[in-house]
Amino acid sequence: MPPIIPPHVIPPKSVRTSLKLLAQSARCILETWPEDMYTSETYQPPVKGVLYVMKPDALAQILVSQADKFEQSHLLRRIIKPVWQSGIATSIGAAWRWQRRAAAPVFSPKSVTAIIPAANTAAQQLCEKWRASNGASCEVSHDLGNAAQQVVLDGLLGSWSSAGSADILQKHGADLTQKTGRINYADLLMLPNWTRRFLGPVLDRPAAGLHAEVGARLAALKADDSGPLLHLLAQSKDPETGQVMSQDQLRANIVGSVAAGRETTALAIAWALYLLALDQDAQAGVRAEVDAVVKGDDITAEDLGNLTLTRSVLHEAMRLYPPAPQIVRDCLEDTEVAGISLRKGTAVTIPIYAIHRNPSFWDQPNAFQPDRFTDPEVFAKQNRFRYLPFGGGARVCLGQAFVMTEAVTMLARIIRTLHVDDATMGEMTFETGATLRAKNGINLRFKPI
């Protein structure tokens, strides 16, 4: 059987500066990426001060060996500032380094096994909800967003004693997701910060709501009823200076983690479910694997190590539909990376979606073939700056192990419990803001096994 070719963006042959291009960039940036971007080493768009870099050797230098010359994009930092305040993702230099070092043990593969019970519960609740839909079409990314937020908060703050508080947090979390769906024209045109309020969505209101609620919850927490990871985070010290996080920094990093993990994780699982709905053989394969590996009701840390195909489906889903389709660095000084000259002030953009579909890096790049990830050696080879769903280098996603633990648990549990069919009627329009999502949602039908 030939592999399934799921829907993808058809790139234009070339692009020219126009108002239409601007509107298209705000709606779905991927539609403005010409064919060239999928095969070339660099691409100069018709926008001053931006250069796309796709060459893996150059990316290794930008993200690792010359990372001190490339700073986290100032535009991204101003977008997410209301959410992260002075937490990890918005900090640079020494303020970033110590927080990253202090938080690293909390997000290690070993520590994050603590969230497996919360991921099992979240998946079970989703299955109950979707089973009750009696085969009607369900939009899954919103439900998965709520579930992903719950897992982050359970891990960090512990289970909610107050359902009201959980509802408030879900309301602000969903508002945040909705507002990050569109790019603000001020960021697209690199205009001053004060213009943002008039030119697109800003995150101030949902971020303030999350900070108020998480702050109140933190203040009311007793030492022994916090989530397993908060306990670690509150005690984590910078290994060099012994500094620990203040209450404000803890709050900023918890709210930031909700924002970083809510829609991205939801999309990784939603796209994986969608691909399994399109490829019924792969779905049967995942179900057979889960049935063979998982013996109890709940999925355990030991089971996760043996769910190779389930994990590969998630990796392949994030290759085809990377939740974060691009990342950006500001070039701090004139330099050269792997033969590419870069000028100070350039916004060096790494187009993850295009790199993941480069035919020189991937056999049949548009095909859904999860088994390309089953061999760890091949995976490691692909991983060398060709596979970047979590970015790369020092600022690689801190939540990487957290996500894989959570998403494999949830996907395995859903596929074991429910049969999934596509309900999009073959129509798929993409939309980008901070993430890569389906314009009309990811719509699926469920039947009990």
Ligand code: HEM
């Ligand atoms: C599928 C889900 C996720 C994806 C695809 C994803 C992707 C990314 C990417 C691409 C970056 C790098 C940004 C850059 O270099 O500019 C990043 C950074 C980050 N992510 Fe994730 N993320 C996910 C989930 C999470 C979760 C669940 C958490 C926390 C619980 C998290 C915490 C962070 C943090 C703290 C950073 C900033 C790291 C730093 O600046 O040092 N992420 N993520």
